[in-house]
Amino acid sequence: MSQVIYKLDNIYRRILTNINIEIHKGDRVMLFGPSGSGKSTLLHLFNRLDDPEQGSIFYNGKNINEQDITTLRKNVGLVLQQPYLFPETVKDNLMYGPKLFNDWNPDEARTLLEYVNLPESYLDKPVDELSGGEKQRVSLARTLANKPEILLLDEPTSALDDQNIEQIEQDLINLIQHNDLTVIMVTHNLEQAKRLGNRGIYLENGKIVEEGLLPDMLDRPETEALKNFTTNH
Amino acid sequence: MERDVSNFSLLVLIVFVMIPFTISYFYQLGLKKDILWSSIRGAIQLFLIGLILTYLFNLNPFIGIPIMLSVMITIATFHARKKGKELPNVFITILGGLIVIEVFVLALWLGFDMVSFTPEEIIPMSGMVIGNSMVAMGLSLERMKSEFSTNRGKILAALSLGATPKQASHLSVRRTLNAALIPNIDQLKTIGLVQLPGMMTGLILGGVEPIVAIKYQLVISISIFSSVSVSAIIVSLVMYRFFYNERMQIVDLEEV
Numbered sequence: 001m002s003q004v005i006y007k008l009d010n011i012y013r014r015i016l017t018n019i020n021i022e023i024h025k026g027d028r029v030m031l032f033g034p035s036g037s038g039k040s041t042l043l044h045l046f047n048r049l050d051d052p053e054q055g056s057i058f059y060n061g062k063n064i065n066e067q068d069i070t071t072l073r074k075n076v077g078l079v080l081q082q083p084y085l086f087p088e089t090v091k092d093n094l095m096y097g098p099k100l101f102n103d104w105n106p107d108e109a110r111t112l113l114e115y116v117n118l119p120e121s122y123l124d125k126p127v128d129e130l131s132g133g134e135k136q137r138v139s140l141a142r143t144l145a146n147k148p149e150i151l152l153l154d155e156p157t158s159a160l161d162d163q164n165i166e167q168i169e170q171d172l173i174n175l176i177q178h179n180d181l182t183v184i185m186v187t188h189n190l191e192q193a194k195r196l197g198n199r200g201i202y203l204e205n206g207k208i209v210e211e212g213l214l215p216d217m218l219d220r221p222e223t224e225a226l227k228n229f230t231t232n233h
Numbered sequence: 234m235e236r237d238v239s240n241f242s243l244l245v246l247i248v249f250v251m252i253p254f255t256i257s258y259f260y261q262l263g264l265k266k267d268i269l270w271s272s273i274r275g276a277i278q279l280f281l282i283g284l285i286l287t288y289l290f291n292l293n294p295f296i297g298i299p300i301m302l303s304v305m306i307t308i309a310t311f312h313a314r315k316k317g318k319e320l321p322n323v324f325i326t327i328l329g330g331l332i333v334i335e336v337f338v339l340a341l342w343l344g345f346d347m348v349s350f351t352p353e354e355i356i357p358m359s360g361m362v363i364g365n366s367m368v369a370m371g372l373s374l375e376r377m378k379s380e381f382s383t384n385r386g387k388i389l390a391a392l393s394l395g396a397t398p399k400q401a402s403h404l405s406v407r408r409t410l411n412a413a414l415i416p417n418i419d420q421l422k423t424i425g426l427v428q429l430p431g432m433m434t435g436l437i438l439g440g441v442e443p444i445v446a447i448k449y450q451l452v453i454s455i456s457i458f459s460s461v462s463v464s465a466i467i468v469s470l471v472m473y474r475f476f477y478n479e480r481m482q483i484v485d486l487e488e489v
Contacts, residue, residue: 051482070396096391142394
């Protein structure tokens with residue numbers, strides 16, 4: 001078994017109750033469950049946009065309370081549900097994170113755009129001129145610019161059409177193959193979870209109801225709750 | 234000033250009040266009570282302040298001026314803080330800001346002999362500075378809350394990439410400052426062209442030479458311009474911190 005990179009120990013926060021999770025290096029963990037089950041709250045805990053009321057979180061074996069928050073956020077990158085791009089250009093967005101840490105190398109801009117399948121000519125394009133799918137891909141590249149060890153994705157394709165969903169998924173598959181990335185992703189789309197993930201965690205009312213390997217877990221759910229969820233999705 | 238407005242003439246002002254009152258009546262604007270109440274209240278307030286000023290003007294300036302300035306700053310603070318009651322430390326920030334501004338302006342006026350240390354000059358001119366700063370602080374607070382609400386997603390994105398609260402707030406702070414400073418700059422650009430400023434008008438009506446009135450107006454206009462700018466800067470640069478907790482997480486205003 002590979003190294004435990006992230007560990008949540010007996011976490012309570014808002015709806016989340018007694019959450020225990022171990023994330024191993026290279027895992028592609030898919031979080032799914034009904035709306036309001038606490039998936040996004042859980043994801044925000046990994047990036048410390050939120051903190052638990054009770055319980056401990058360990059990143060690389062060290063309690064996250066003892067780590068520098070900005071460095072942790074750089075290493076545990078989050079892509080939000082909406083792209084929320086900054087003004088003005090694509091390039092401004094790509095260099096935002098690295099510039100915070102004085103780590104911007106202009107030569108990397110092209111590679112970042114290649115990851116998300118956008119041409120180099122997009123670098124100077126104002127973000128207002130991008131389509132919804134392109135914005136989300138720039139948002140993904142912006143997070144990747146920080147060279148995170150863990151990539152958190154909060155339903156990045158939920159607002160996109162089928163063609164854009166396919167494109168982003170392909171970007172993610174390429175990324176995972178070419179980078180040593182650990183991925184934790186919230187998704188409503190169970191087929192997407194099977195395509196992208198190797199582990200699944202099913203949440204309901206803030207509790208982990210079932211977890212296992214993908215795609216088996218979704219093809220042969222053990223609990224009634226997950227059976228019902230898979231039938232309805 | 235030798236000329237006076239007779240009490241009869243003041244009574245005739247009721248005609249001016251009756252115009253908006255009648256409009257409200259015919260168009261059923263529901264403002265009749267507000268119009269009457271604000272007119273009566275305004276008149277009473279002005280007469281009372283007239284009595285207080287007469288009393289203060291006869292006191293030793295070193296007693297009268299500090300008393301009046303303290304009262305003005307306190308009232309202005311209570312008024313401006315209404316715009317940001319949800320935020321912590323808003324009262325102390327505004328109070329501190331107004332004191333700093335007033336001390337700075339007084340130092341400049343007195344240090345360069347622009348204004349003499351008499352209640353007749355210091356109190357009305359300080360009133361204008363404090364009043365305008367109060368409005369600027371209130372507007373900046375409102376604008377800042379709206380910017381943080383509108384840009385919440387962008388702020389979250391910035392924080393998630395490793396930005397500090399200061400870096401994540403940069404856009405909101407910049408927009409707040411812009412919103413506060415641009416009307417101020419525009420006002421200064423058109424001064425005397427669109428309307429004759431209040432202080433100058435008052436001095437000319439009081440029989441002062443227009444060129445002397447203009448000099449005083451310049452002193453007050455530039456002082457107000459600078460105070461309004463400093464007010465917006467104080468609110469923006471101090472208050473943004475209260476939108477975050479010590480763990481660099483954005484907090485809901487309801488939770489503050």
